[in-house]
Amino acid sequence: MSGLDDLDRAILNAAQEDLPLTHRPFAALAGRLGIGEAEVLARLHRMKQAGIITRFGPFFDAAAMGGAFCLCAMAVPRADFETVLTKVNAMPEVAHNYERAHRLNMWFVLATETPEGIEAAAEAIERETGLTVHRFPKLQEFYIGFRVAA
Amino acid sequence: MKLDRTDRDIVAALQGGLPLVAAPYAQVAAELGMDEAALIDRLKAMKARGIIRRIAAAPNHYRLGMVANGMTVWDVDDAQVAELGALVGALPFVTHCYERPRALPDWPYNLFAMVHGSNRDEVEEKRARIADLLGGACRAHDILYSTRILKKTGLRLRRKG
Known part of the structure; x- marks a missing residue:
């Protein structure tokens, strides 16, 4: 369905590993796959244009920068969903937002520069929408090596 | 900061x-x-310093055919959640696994494990394997399928003067 060939898939799997901090980092990635740097770049560019790659770059850890992440959820009435969505997505602190099939139907991640920023953002959303924002901060993380086999 | x-x-x-x-x-x-x-x-x-975890591609797993995305949630005995969470997190098909606070009475679940698959049957089969692993330490569980990506931007700093 994604229109990817085997080489695209190999590149995408390799591109989920850490890119080296060198002058020609994509040449290193290409070398591991036995192909040319220009081919890797052209295919990565195409996959990004096609929306198969959402983003290519550093994964920042807000907590390590002194900031914070918090998973939040709201029960949004069906009729108000798009209005609430516009308000929630307008907040720069909202990093990801997913609709889920449940009474709690809107699940988003707040990423802020300080732990206090989470409360401020959650309270701002509650004020704007009149809905309760349930906060689910992580207490323990059991796995972080997120990779998708292409 | x-x-x-x-x-x-x-x-x-x-x-x-x-x-x-x-x-x-x-x-x-x-x-x-x-x-x-x-x-x-x-x-x-x-x-x-851990500020950058890695420099890499973030794929859109929907576009890769991983269209079923289930957030499995579990009410696990507090005394066992650390030990069992580590086992669930180590399963090869679990991509994120966290202990989070409950929001009683609405939300009794304290262990969250994200599971992806090309269809819901595949996700349900993986969910059943987690249920087996947790056994009697789990009092209740649910699964929340994502039906739409509403936003995905990653971290954004507000610019300061």
């Missing part, structure tokens, strides 16, 4: 992503008015 002004500028320049060009660090360094070696040293230091 444990970042100095230069680090902040670097994070701001890269939060939208790294350019897909042969010498991406040189290009970003030029935009920031730094030299490439100085930028690379800064990025290495941010990695060592």
Whole structure:
């Protein structure tokens, strides 16, 4: 369905590993796959244009920068969903937002520069929408090596 | 914020992503008015401090055919959640696993494990394997399928004067 060939898939799997901090980092990635740097770049560019790659770059850890992440959820009435969505997505602190099939139907991640920023953002959303924002901060993380086999 | 002004500028320049060009660090360094070696040293230091986890592609798993995405949630005995959470997190098909607070009475679940698959049957089969692993330590569980990505931007710093 994604229109990817085997080489695209190999590149995408390799591109989920850490890119080296060198002058020609994509040449290193290409070398591991036995192909040319220009081919890797052209295919990565195409996959990004096609929306198969959402983003290519550093994964920042807000907590390590002194900031914070918090998973939040709201029960949004069906009729108000798009209005609430516009308000929630307008907040720069909202990093990801997913609709889920449940009474709690809107699940988003707040990423802020300080732990206090989470409360401020959650309270701002509650004020704007009149809905309760349930906060689910992580207490323990059991796995972080997120990779998708292409 | 444990970042100095230069680090902040670097994070701001890269939060939208790294350019897909042969010498991406040189290009970003030029935009920031730094030299490439100085930028690379800064990025290495941010990695060592855990501020950058890795530099890589974030694929859209929907577009890769992983269209079923279930957030499985479990009410696990507090005395056993650390030990059992580690076992669930180690399962090869679990991509994220966290202990989080309950929100009683609405939300009794304290263990969250994200499971992806090409269809819901595949996700349900994986969910059943987690249920087996948790056994009697789990009092209740549920699964929340995502039906739409509403936003996906990653971290955005607000610009400061």
